[in-house]
Amino acid sequence: MSTANRKYKDSVFVDLFAEDEKAKENFLSLYNALHGTSLTATEDLKNIRLDQVLYMTFYNDVSYLVDNKIIVLAEHQSTINPNMPLRCLEYISRLYETIFESKEKYSRKLLHIPTPEFYVFYNGEEAYPSDTILKLSDAFIEKSSLPNLELTVKIINVNRQNRHPVLENCKTMYEYTVFVETVRRWKKADSQNGFQKAIEECIANDILRDYLKRKTKEVINMLIAEYDYDTDIAVQRQESLMIGIQQGIEQGIKRGSYQTKLETAKLMKQANCELDFIMQMTRLSKEEIEKL
Incomplete structure (x- = not known):
């Protein structure tokens, strides 16, 4: 079967920050942690996540229109793909297509488009720097000090031992990181019942307690x-x-x-x-x- 036709369910990361009933609150908390802001109006958020995303392009993305910006978040528990800037370029192009009608792009009036920002939260087991910037221009065959096209992706290592400030400033992201660590540990210890035991431990330790109690089976x-x-x-x-x-x-x-x-x-x-x-x-x- 062609990989382009394979479909996958949303990840827990996506559900927590994009689909759950409290997703907008969770996202806004993370946005504030990233920008040093204190926004509270969840009604101003617009979820613009793409539907029918091609397999192997984006699988666990969260995309919102907020504060005149398009914020694209993704989670990686495996090795960071160096082609993320190219993948984000494809992704943002498709997002802009959904926001503006084709005829608007041919108008004599300048279109004011929301500023895109791209973040990848890394919580894999391999060592990785606390903060890393990947640039589209790094992949160009011909290098230039001022490339005509640029796109940057910020990689944030959210493993607890890294003590990244975003974990201190966003309770949901901190608890999600603990949840991932717990799942990984129990999966290795008990491949048959590891997921259930990880959820039970997190609930007992007040980690994503409300979310996990409401959605144990779905998770x-x-x-x-x-x-x-x-x-x-x-x-x-x-x-x-x-x-x-x-x-x-x-x-x-x-x-x-x-x-x-x-x-x-x-x-x-x-x-x-x-x-x-x-x-x-x-x-x-x-x-x-x-x-x-």
Whole structure:
């Protein structure tokens, strides 16, 4: 089945900040923590999250129109994708299309468009800086001190040990971070009942208590979908790597290149392929492969 046709349920992050009955309150608290403001009027928020978002483009996004800005939030529990600025560029273009009619763009009157801001909250297990800025221009083949097109994405590491100020200033984000840590710990300890036990522990410790008591069953279903999503991505990455390996083998056979065989064997080692399999596919000796 084509990946473009796969659909996934909302993540807990999305539900908490975009879909739940208290989502606007939660979002506004996070917005204030990011901007040092004290906005309280949730009725001024407009949820403009895209529907039918393409799989592998955005899965866990939150998008609001507020204070003359478009705020796009996303959560990453896995390795940060360096192509986030490009993905955000595609995303914001589609958002602007939903806000303005096509004919407005051809008017002689200047359109005043809300300023976009992009944030990614990282709570993965790998080490990552507290604050990082990814720029679209970093990907340009031809570098320029003043690029004609730029887009920046702010990555915030919200793991508790990082002690980022946003956790001190937004109670919901702090509790969500604790929730993620608890789920991760229980999932490793009890793969069968881990989600349920994590929710019970959080409720007992007053972590997202109201939310989790109201939506225990829904949260478990969302967690199952999230973990299936992460597993699917991992499988696709492995499949892509193996396809690259196979292509390398075929090219090596056609060229008869010893160097190509070495590079292919190195890729296969990185993919944790068995030594015998590598020897069979590359026709290299055990000693040659072990030296890589």
